[in-house]
Amino acid sequence: MIGLYLEEIEEGRVVDLGSHHFTKEAILAFATQYDPQPFHLDEEAARKGPFGVLSASGWHTASAWMKHYVASNQRAEAKLRAEGRVPAPVGPSPGFTNLRWLKPVTPGDTVTYRSTVTGKRELKSRPGWGLVFTLNEGFNQRGELVFSFEGKVLTPRRPA
């Protein structure tokens, strides 16, 4: 996570991942390819749909989180390298849980994502590595929580 080793990541740390603007074009493009439900594709159909408004596929909101998570890590790693430090490699994730889409994301919305460290532990099964637990959230331009999930990511200990 952002190039830090397990020892350097403290519970409560909040990482601002940046903001994503959802255009109508991008919402339609994603939905056409991966989630062609009428309320993601057509404004008239969406008015009669479950949210009453055209909304982004939940997987679009999640994928945009990933985009900004990756960019945030890459920015942090470049900064560490510029300081002459060796960033920790970002490990894969064994999985995510409690994905929730709390409010529709609609054309013109800007969602700001953040990731909060909720805990960490060493892995007895994998010496030199630990798990970092995070709460990931996306807020729209009105400050409303629209998306959240709990993640965990394999993170190396600092080499001896």
Place this chain on the structure above:
Amino acid sequence: MIGLYLEEIEEGRVVDLGSHHFTKEAILAFATQYDPQPFHLDEEAARKGPFGVLSASGWHTASAWMKHYVASNQRAEAKLRAEGRVPAPVGPSPGFTNLRWLKPVTPGDTVTYRSTVTGKRELKSRPGWGLVFTLNEGFNQRGELVFSFEGKVLTPRRPA
């Protein structure tokens, strides 16, 4: 779910959602837009990465599940309408949990998705509606489980 009302959905029912072929082009296109990590973008970098092979973004595998879930529902609803029946509207999902990516999905892989009903219950808080719980899985062409998550979906009772 596939146009059925809460009363018609029995625990243990397995719905075959169909298969998705992951081309290298589609893997790169998704990763470029939403998950630009080197092991999703470049074969040489992927060889040194956590999986040793170029792999699809986990969100790509999840989004392809959605595509086939939607198509499966639309096929089932069309069939019910052709029989003169009124399909149950597919309700939104309050969330998913335990998303796991168990093996990498690589260029040329074909993932077959299925959804198994693991339970259902009526909602006291929302008369006329219930929740259907599902286990969703994706298997590659070697029969290996590559992706799974537990879903729940709001499902209406049959109108009186």
